[in-house]
Each structure stands twice: as structure tokens, then as C-alpha cells.
Amino acid sequence: MAWKDNHPFSLRRLAKSFTYAFQGILYAIKNEKNFQIHVLAALAVMVCGILLQLNKIEWLFIIICIFGMFSLELMNTAIERAVDHHSKEISPVAKQAKDLAAGAVLVYALMSIVIGSVIFLPKFAALF
Numbered sequence: 153m154a155w156k157d158n159h160p161f162s163l164r165r166l167a168k169s170f171t172y173a174f175q176g177i178l179y180a181i182k183n184e185k186n187f188q189i190h191v192l193a194a195l196a197v198m199v200c201g202i203l204l205q206l207n208k209i210e211w212l213f214i215i216i217c218i219f220g221m222f223s224l225e226l227m228n229t230a231i232e233r234a235v236d237h238h239s240k241e242i243s244p245v246a247k248q249a250k251d252l253a254a255g256a257v258l259v260y261a262l263m264s265i266v267i268g269s270v271i272f273l274p275k276f277a278a279l280f
């Protein structure tokens with residue numbers, strides 16, 4: 153049986169979904185300052201991780217932090233866009249939606265800072 157485009161498991165549909173997802177990621181890399189900062193921070197953390205020879209468990213925590221931050225930042229941007237698309241007018245609900253999304257990013261960032269500190273601070277301290 154040929155796999156049609158409207159088949160629930162259509163490979164073409166799956167490929168399209170991946171294409172759209174990559175378009176979203178590329179858009180954020182090219183246009184979103186906060187996402188660009190996260191990418192640079194992630195690269196810096198990975199270089200430090202390589203130089204300080206993190207073990208497997210430490211890398212897993214770092215990867216969870218990095219990709220979790222990327223995902224939340226993308227979702228935050230999506231919520232900002234959806235709110236702005238709905239209406240550019242000042243509204244308390246629009247403010248709540250954007251502030252809640254920003255809060256989600258901040259909560260994860262704070263957790264990442266704690267994890268990063270627990271992993272990296274003793275290793276940096278051991279260098280001196």
C-alpha cells in the first residue's frame with residue numbers, strides 16, 4: 153500500500169514537520185538575540201566541559217540544561233509571537249502570558265546555573 157500524504161504515518165508529512173521545525177530553529181538563531189546568547193553560552197560551557205574533562209553523568213546534566221534552555225527559549229519566543237499576532241494592544245492578559253513564559257525560562261535558567269555551579273566550581277577551584 154502506497155503511503156499517501158494524509159496517512160497518519162506519512163513519511164512526507166514527517167519530513168515536512170522536521171523542515172518546519174528546523175525553519176523555526178534557524179529563525180531563532182538568525183533573529184532572536186536571547187537565543188543567540190544561549191547558543192554562545194552553550195558553546196562556552198561545552199568548551200569548558202571538554203577542557204575540564206567532564207565525566208559521562210556530568211555531561212548528561214549539562215546536555216539536559218543546554219537543550220532544555222534552547223527548547224524553553226524557542227517556546228517563549230513562540231508565545232511572544234502568538235500574543236503579538238493576536239493583538240498588539242496593551243492588555244493585562246497579554247502581559248501575564250508573556251511574563252509567565254519569561255518566568256518559565258528564568259526558572260530553568262536558575263536551575264541550570266545551580267547545576268553548572270555544582271559541576272564546574274570544584275573543577276575550577278582545583279586549578280588554583
Ligand SMILES: Nc1ncnc2c1ncn2[C@@H]1O[C@H](COP(=O)(O)OP(=O)(O)OP(=O)(O)O)[C@@H](O)[C@H]1O
Nearest residue numbers: 184186232239240241242243244246247250251254
Ligand atoms: N500586549 C502587551 N500588553 C501588556 N504588556 C505587554 C504586552 N506586550 C509586552 N508586554 C510586557 O512587556 C514585556 C516585554 O515584552 P516583549 O514582547 O518586548 O518581550 P521581550 O521579553 O522583550 O522579548 P524579545 O526581546 O525577545 O522580543 C512582557 O514581558 C510584558 O510584561
